[in-house]
Amino acid sequence: MGAVQRTPQRGATRPPAARTIIVTAVLALVAVYFLVPVYWVVVAASKSTEDLFTTNGFWFAGFQLFENVGQVFAFDDGIFVRWFFNSLLYAGGGALVATYLAAAGGYALAVYDFKGRDLVFGLILGGVLVPGTATALPLFLMFSNLGLTDSYLGVLLPSFVSPFGFFLCRIFAGAVVPASLVESARLDGAGELRIFHTFGLRMMVPALVTVFLFQFVGIWNNYLLPLIMLADEQLYPITVGLVNWRAQTDRLPEFYELTTAGVLVSVVPLVVLMVVLQRFWRGGLTEGSVKG
Template sequence: MSTQTARPVRTTVQAPPPPIPQPPRAPRQLTSKLAVHAVLLVFALYTLMPLTWLVIAATKNYRDLFATNPFALGDFNLWHNLGELLAYNDGIYSRWLANSVLYTVVGSLLSTLISVACGYAFDKYEFKGKESLFGLVLVGVLVPATVVQLPLYLLASEAGLVNTYWAVLIPSLVNPFGVYLARVFSEGYVPGEVLEAARVDGAGELRTFVSVSLPMLAPGFMTIFLFSFTASWNNFYGALMMLNDEELYPVNLGLYAWQKSVYQQPELYPLVIIGALVAVLPLIVAFLCLQRFWRSGLTAGAVK
């Protein structure tokens, strides 16, 4: 009787393929990359230099502003200057800041809501003269805001709105560029099939817009709001034309009034500088908080 033993199976382990050698990077590519980074660095320095000077100058008193190097630190008087700013003329700067918040936040929210609703209507509905009316909106994008300030002033004067809050708020509600962006966002974010499903379920047009379309348009809404916020906060010429009462000034117009008086009142120099720094902070905070919506919103319509 014999027993057979199974032959051991010989396994072969294949060696991994040798790594593919990478071609050496061409010197021309390195030169191009360095040139691009150098240009970006120059633009970054150019952009940040005024803000850097503003931060440094806000820590100086009146004597140090003119006796020291513009980018050299003097005596640290930031908190003292801030206290003087808020206490000057019975706290008028705080009133200007509150006015700017009112004009900007309320005006931007209403303007963005109107723009999104109009852009949505241009995209999803068919009506007579639709493209002609949208072309008129695009013409409004091409007209500079300063050109229409005089006609707006004459209209506000006839309506008795000059030197009131409404004289600044009502013109800010019209945003042709926001309507254009809203139509692009609606084309990219709101599928027609979803709207048809909502209508089949019995939802009306208003409820479909508020409950279905508006949440989908959230990135676009925040992008338009950010643009409108920036434009409203920096709206200087419109407020200059419409307002005469110091109590109604936004912060930029108030600082301009102080700047005109620095030759008669030199003590206003530090207040103008620290006031300008405080006025810039809301824009920085808005961009930092809303940048993720802004980035996603800018890609709307790029991929369909």
């Protein structure tokens, strides 16, 4: 008897191999695009100033990474350590407060029905479209009149507000916080703040992690606002401090070693934060799939 041939079912078609290969190639190119600069920083941070300009920029030569990093932390009585903790204060404190305020505002816009809610949400959407560089100078003029320039508050206060965070929390809270749960909690005698802190924040964890990470990275990499607000070197974040070191490389070539190694150290907290927080995204996606 001849072999029986089975016709494939219409709903069980598999994606063409060519499409899979193209998608994989595009993703690989994107990964290379983002990883190559990081690899170059690692290579450059391990070289002396002479090797940096006389050897292949994408290959190790005269490995002295630990010596360069040691110089970064020891230079000028450890000024880099002060910049590092300043950046942690600006980024960590600003992102934490901004995330909480965004969660509270987004929750309120999603749960409560009040007059002018759509207008408030529209203003928040408008704030998302305004770049930070456009507000830096007005903030400086306003803070200068208030006497807040050249202080920690001059950098912290503007970072407490995240229009993107408000927008994201509003959308996410509207999707995951059921009105029936809020009503049930009210019938049980729970106050509005207790409902928000007990149920709202827990349900919004994936969105809060996203807002925190975006705000942390944005503040950590911010250069223009601290440059305008701060004159005291002791208050500088890493970004302004490293640019100052880079500006001295023309007359003092050894600052190349400090700058490249300092850039590498400044990337470490962002990598650690991404690795630590990614599990909350996975948990949020799994929870959503189970609920669906």
